[in-house]
Amino acid sequence: MCAANDNELKALVRKQFTSTAEVFGNYAVTHRVTDAELLARLVCAAPTDRAVDLACGPGTLALRFARHVKWVCGLDFTPAILELARRNALREGLSNLVCVLGDAQALPFGDSSLDLAVTSFSLHHISDPASVLREMARVLKPGGRVGVLDILVSEDPKVRELNNRIERIRDNSHARSLARSDFDRIFGQAGLRMVASEERGHPRTFDHWMHVAGWKRTDSQYIEARQLMESSMADDGANFHPRFEPAEVVKPGEEPDIYMINTGIYIAAEKI
Numbered sequence: 001m002c003a004a005n006d007n008e009l010k011a012l013v014r015k016q017f018t019s020t021a022e023v024f025g026n027y028a029v030t031h032r033v034t035d036a037e038l039l040a041r042l043v044c045a046a047p048t049d050r051a052v053d054l055a056c057g058p059g060t061l062a063l064r065f066a067r068h069v070k071w072v073c074g075l076d077f078t079p080a081i082l083e084l085a086r087r088n089a090l091r092e093g094l095s096n097l098v099c100v101l102g103d104a105q106a107l108p109f110g111d112s113s114l115d116l117a118v119t120s121f122s123l124h125h126i127s128d129p130a131s132v133l134r135e136m137a138r139v140l141k142p143g144g145r146v147g148v149l150d151i152l153v154s155e156d157p158k159v160r161e162l163n164n165r166i167e168r169i170r171d172n173s174h175a176r177s178l179a180r181s182d183f184d185r186i187f188g189q190a191g192l193r194m195v196a197s198e199e200r201g202h203p204r205t206f207d208h209w210m211h212v213a214g215w216k217r218t219d220s221q222y223i224e225a226r227q228l229m230e231s232s233m234a235d236d237g238a239n240f241h242p243r244f245e246p247a248e249v250v251k252p253g254e255e256p257d258i259y260m261i262n263t264g265i266y267i268a269a270e271k272i
């Protein structure tokens, strides 16, 4: 993506996470505790570590990592959601967590200055995710560790095209979800050796997925994304595993919710 488009994408990301700061932020910090703890285990977060959580949003990883490491910086370029991270840190009495406004593609740290760099659900919002991994590698000491949690998409071009199309209707700041081979390539190019990885499915309902992106059933974005999601049910053509389930209570005349699965990948790596 060229620089002009990169700036346009960044503006869309800031707009999205300003308007959904509360609804998305409160969801992320309450529902992603297990994810953050799993990543902390995979990267062996330790009491002597100085760490950064880039694109930290409401502090989803940073709030958990602060309990395992000496010092952690939560960095994000959307002031509204970073403010939520600050409030959360204050409420939880985490004096070793600092929140800084900044760009994940140009980290405000010197070369080889940190032990640990982590990020979650950010790479799919960035036009050049490889540049983020290069920055993570740059600021780490040799042997320093990287932890990444993000959406994982199928290698099948048709499936990933439909998957990304639905994601972009839901959130126009979604750039591109990565497949396993993309992660392998960009980690390798950044001089990072993968030491562990895990894939996990996150079951949820379509309505809730749309809700945390700021949409309700009557919105055109909801309607368009739902039509595509339903059309992918027969062959699971977008890899969301969508299905209807018998519900105890359905309001007369109302369409049932859709059950679906978001697939996530957790990767731990070290700087060679």
Ligand SMILES: C[S@@+](CC[C@H](N)C(=O)[O-])C[C@H]1O[C@@H](n2cnc3c(N)ncnc32)[C@H](O)[C@@H]1O
Pocket (backbone or CB within 6 Å): 013, 014, 017, 028, 029, 032, 054, 055, 056, 057, 058, 059, 060, 061, 075, 076, 077, 078, 081, 102, 103, 104, 105, 119, 120, 121, 122, 125, 126
């Ligand atoms: C989907 S949210 C994820 C937030 C958090 N890491 C989590 O897992 O809940 C994406 C976040 O990435 C941030 N972001 C995207 N691109 C960024 C960049 N280049 N530099 C800093 N933050 C960025 C957005 O502001 C937003 O807070």
